[in-house]
Amino acid sequence: MARNVTTGRKTINTLASWSIGLLIFFPILWTILTSFKTEAQAISDPPLFLFFDWTLENYTVVQERSNYMRFLWNSVIIAGGSTILGIIIAVPAAWSMAFVPSKRTKDILLWMLSTKMLPAVGVLYPMYLLFIKMGLLDTRIGLVIVLMLINMPIIVWMLYTYFREIPGEILEASRMDGASLRDEIIYVLTPMALPGIASTLLLNFILAWNEAFWTLNLTAVNAAPLTAFIASYSSPEGLFFAKLSAASTMAIAPILLLGWFSQKQLVRGLTFGAVK
Amino acid sequence: MGQIVLSKVQKKFGDTEVIPPLDLRIEDGEFTVFVGPSGCGKSTLLRLIAGLEDVSSGSIQIDGKEAADLPPSKRGLAMVFQSYALYPHMTVRKNIAFPLRMAKMDKAEIDKRVDGAASVLNLTDYLDRRPGQLSGGQRQRVAIGRAIVREPSAFLFDEPLSNLDAALRMGMRLEISELHKRLDTTMVYVTHDQVEAMTMADKIVVLSAGIIEQVGSPLELYHSPKNVFVAGFIGSPKMNLIGGEVAASHGAHTIGVRPEHIDVSAATDGGQDGKWTGVVGVSEHLGSDSFFHIHETGLGDMITVRAGGEVGFTRGDRINLTPRADMIHKFDEQGNRIA
Amino acid sequence: MATQHSRSAARLMLAPAVVLLLGWMLVPLTMTLYFSFKKYLPLRGDTISGGLDWVGFENYSRFIGSSAFWPSVQATLLIVGSVLVITLVLGVLLALLLDQPMWGQGIVRILVISPFFVMPTVSALVWKNMFMDPVNGILAHLWNFFGAEPVQWLSQASMESIILIVSWQWLPFATLILLTAIQSLDSEQLEASEMDGAPILKRFWFIILPHMSRAMAVVILIQTIFLLSIFAEIFVTTGGAFGTKTLTYLIFQRVLESQNIGLGSAGGVYAIILANIVAIFLMRIVGKNLDK
Ligand SMILES: Nc1ncnc2c1ncn2[C@@H]1O[C@H](COP(=O)(O)OP(=O)(O)OP(=O)(O)O)[C@@H](O)[C@H]1O
Numbered sequence A: 001m002a003r004n005v006t007t008g009r010k011t012i013n014t015l016a017s018w019s020i021g022l023l024i025f026f027p028i029l030w031t032i033l034t035s036f037k038t039e040a041q042a043i044s045d046p047p048l049f050l051f052f053d054w055t056l057e058n059y060t061v062v063q064e065r066s067n068y069m070r071f072l073w074n075s076v077i078i079a080g081g082s083t084i085l086g087i088i089i090a091v092p093a094a095w096s097m098a099f100v101p102s103k104r105t106k107d108i109l110l111w112m113l114s115t116k117m118l119p120a121v122g123v124l125y126p127m128y129l130l131f132i133k134m135g136l137l138d139t140r141i142g143l144v145i146v147l148m149l150i151n152m153p154i155i156v157w158m159l160y161t162y163f164r165e166i167p168g169e170i171l172e173a174s175r176m177d178g179a180s181l182r183d184e185i186i187y188v189l190t191p192m193a194l195p196g197i198a199s200t201l202l203l204n205f206i207l208a209w210n211e212a213f214w215t216l217n218l219t220a221v222n223a224a225p226l227t228a229f230i231a232s233y234s235s236p237e238g239l240f241f242a243k244l245s246a247a248s249t250m251a252i253a254p255i256l257l258l259g260w261f262s263q264k265q266l267v268r269g270l271t272f273g274a275v276k
Numbered sequence B: 001m002g003q004i005v006l007s008k009v010q011k012k013f014g015d016t017e018v019i020p021p022l023d024l025r026i027e028d029g030e031f032t033v034f035v036g037p038s039g040c041g042k043s044t045l046l047r048l049i050a051g052l053e054d055v056s057s058g059s060i061q062i063d064g065k066e067a068a069d070l071p072p073s074k075r076g077l078a079m080v081f082q083s084y085a086l087y088p089h090m091t092v093r094k095n096i097a098f099p100l101r102m103a104k105m106d107k108a109e110i111d112k113r114v115d116g117a118a119s120v121l122n123l124t125d126y127l128d129r130r131p132g133q134l135s136g137g138q139r140q141r142v143a144i145g146r147a148i149v150r151e152p153s154a155f156l157f158d159e160p161l162s163n164l165d166a167a168l169r170m171g172m173r174l175e176i177s178e179l180h181k182r183l184d185t186t187m188v189y190v191t192h193d194q195v196e197a198m199t200m201a202d203k204i205v206v207l208s209a210g211i212i213e214q215v216g217s218p219l220e221l222y223h224s225p226k227n228v229f230v231a232g233f234i235g236s237p238k239m240n241l242i243g244g245e246v247a248a249s250h251g252a253h254t255i256g257v258r259p260e261h262i263d264v265s266a267a268t269d270g271g272q273d274g275k276w277t278g279v280v281g282v283s284e285h286l287g288s289d290s291f292f293h294i295h296e297t298g299l300g301d302m303i304t305v306r307a308g309g310e311v312g313f314t315r316g317d318r319i320n321l322t323p324r325a326d327m328i329h330k331f332d333e334q335g336n337r338i339a
Numbered sequence C: 001m002a003t004q005h006s007r008s009a010a011r012l013m014l015a016p017a018v019v020l021l022l023g024w025m026l027v028p029l030t031m032t033l034y035f036s037f038k039k040y041l042p043l044r045g046d047t048i049s050g051g052l053d054w055v056g057f058e059n060y061s062r063f064i065g066s067s068a069f070w071p072s073v074q075a076t077l078l079i080v081g082s083v084l085v086i087t088l089v090l091g092v093l094l095a096l097l098l099d100q101p102m103w104g105q106g107i108v109r110i111l112v113i114s115p116f117f118v119m120p121t122v123s124a125l126v127w128k129n130m131f132m133d134p135v136n137g138i139l140a141h142l143w144n145f146f147g148a149e150p151v152q153w154l155s156q157a158s159m160e161s162i163i164l165i166v167s168w169q170w171l172p173f174a175t176l177i178l179l180t181a182i183q184s185l186d187s188e189q190l191e192a193s194e195m196d197g198a199p200i201l202k203r204f205w206f207i208i209l210p211h212m213s214r215a216m217a218v219v220i221l222i223q224t225i226f227l228l229s230i231f232a233e234i235f236v237t238t239g240g241a242f243g244t245k246t247l248t249y250l251i252f253q254r255v256l257e258s259q260n261i262g263l264g265s266a267g268g269v270y271a272i273i274l275a276n277i278v279a280i281f282l283m284r285i286v287g288k289n290l291d292k
């Protein structure tokens, strides 16, 4: 709002927002700080904030104990692969729903969302059997497929809401200009919906990265991503706060950084059509 | 080439018939204008020709080839939309080049054609801008540029000027007319603007509720409207339509006189035979012309007359009206013209 | 827009997504249904190839008859409901605050959004150990500082703790969507109501809140989908003890810990029914809101 606000009011807003923001952020900040402490300092009472002997030792220990890079790489492949595959399948579907709507479009969309409500545990064992049968257990491709499927409804929904904002006349113009359906989607629709596609990509990458049911239950060693890496610290060894913090930081750092840098993109698209 | 022949073309949306079976011939090189009230199916008809909608039945032939089942891209037509429908993420150059790129033309030829179109349309300085950085008139020209580079067999325009202000509209009107003269390609143009229809068209198609009321040259429609609907629709201000005894005295159910075909004079001594009289209500002075709304004529509705700019009646003046006898249109009970 | 060409193209392009999801839904579902009528205890030597005994509805009656069943349904609904209420209320307040002019808005937004990026396993571990540990946790230090007896968070206040953790994870999501909604509110509309002399509270109630209803519907829908199936938070913290056993977790225990596939599958069918009941309610409310 283009309006003059008194400096006093702005100061109060600033103070309030920053305090709440820091309070919400505190658990993450504390984890990162603790990861640089020694185990003794980590549990000291009163807690130490900045004045302690900063050390990287925890990171070395964690790296020695578990091969971080392998987990990281698995996370990247699984989250990235499932998101990209999902988008490739969802773009045409969303195109259909947005530009050639029928009486059933709304129902199909809601049905897709309702598949997301199927409790995963309800089908855990069958999935387990199927995975064994198909040799997909503990493989990255298996997880790529499962995560693609569980995120598909969200991807379709998000893309659908973005596509609906694109005027149909522009797509019709491209058809008049001789574009085939494929050209229309690749050269006209996709570039126009790029901000929306980007935020869909980001959100689903984050969701896939953090997914902690299938990634825990369908992997053992080879395909285990960072969710499994950190789960191995839930055993009593996890009581070593500094090492737990280092492992936690390592697990969340990549996505945290990605999220921070792409925050604008993500937030702009994070409306699910809730804002017109 | 660019002959378009519609036979028994019908369009239904669900159960509502928007266009009852209709026949229409558009000859090669002709500038055809569809006019009609809002919602009468002008856009629908144009989109049927374009292939953006399917016909429910009937055939569309383009240059003698059946096209009703062809997708838009295979019909060799170009369309300019009311909203311009430019690709917002492409520069002007890319926008204009897009149809050529889709036709897999080689780079050098594309550049040549785009530059050619740009210079014709005065867009050369704007080739590297995005549509968002252009004025309405410039966007319109880009849309036209995108249509002409392909050298289509016919152009389709759907109210292309309705988003422009009056001055620009006149300029673009001339540009499109000139373009038509130069390219000599068939153009089908939808509008609800009288002036556009009268000045640009070789042939006007008057539509009402999906039915073709009359097809003819602008002057044909002006001078001999086939029925009351066309009479009332073509011409501005509207033709005065008069029923009752006056019409009966001319041997018609309804008679029509255009405002410009009524002579006016100040009433000094009441009325004479063959003349009407009335009281001036609202008057609109355009400088070159003056329009007067005349009441209390005893003819039913208010009568509009058009007089020279120098005529200066004011509200409340009583005046004499003399319709020119040879300019009176007669219609029968069904509203059809009596020859 | 709709020609025969585009309609058939549309059907073709919709097909992969629909077929995949249909398969994803039907295949495991059918298997679950099948197992739910069988006695299947792999540890006791039952194998599919060896043939499983048909037990009718025994698994169903045993699952629903177990003393853990109703508490687990209640726990599930309690968690979902509480987290929804907390994130919506705090989300609205926070969104209103963040919409005000301030210095460093971008950074505050980054701070607030951050928990959303943290994977559930990590947040559960961090909260459980570093915050809620009754001896070394920050909260214990804090309680000590004020001379109070530290709380055994995960056993004495287990439900509250889990709700706190999950709310912390989802508050950013709610806040951001609601914030976008507020920011899209036409400021002219607000100014007009100000001119009309509407006091702040009235403006909030009659203009801002209705404007956000669509966004709230979306928040409720998405969060419910995810909250119904929270798993890691419980797996890591209480392991289902102290009254925090959700339906999801109960089934997980039957299937993986007791290796009773038949019983677990029957539980899975109940969970699917529960999810569908919630879904129908939700779609009613949300579907209406989204149509606008
Ligand atoms: N996709 C559609 N589904 C159902 N009815 C439609 C559809 N498109 C158009 N119509 C109806 O068909 C009729 C003709 O519409 P059309 O757009 O062709 O009118 P128009 O003559 O172009 O009007 P305007 O001058 O306002 O642009 C209208 O009554 C309209 O409501």
Ligand SMILES: [Mg+2]
Pocket: B042, B043, B044
């Ligand atoms: Mg129209």
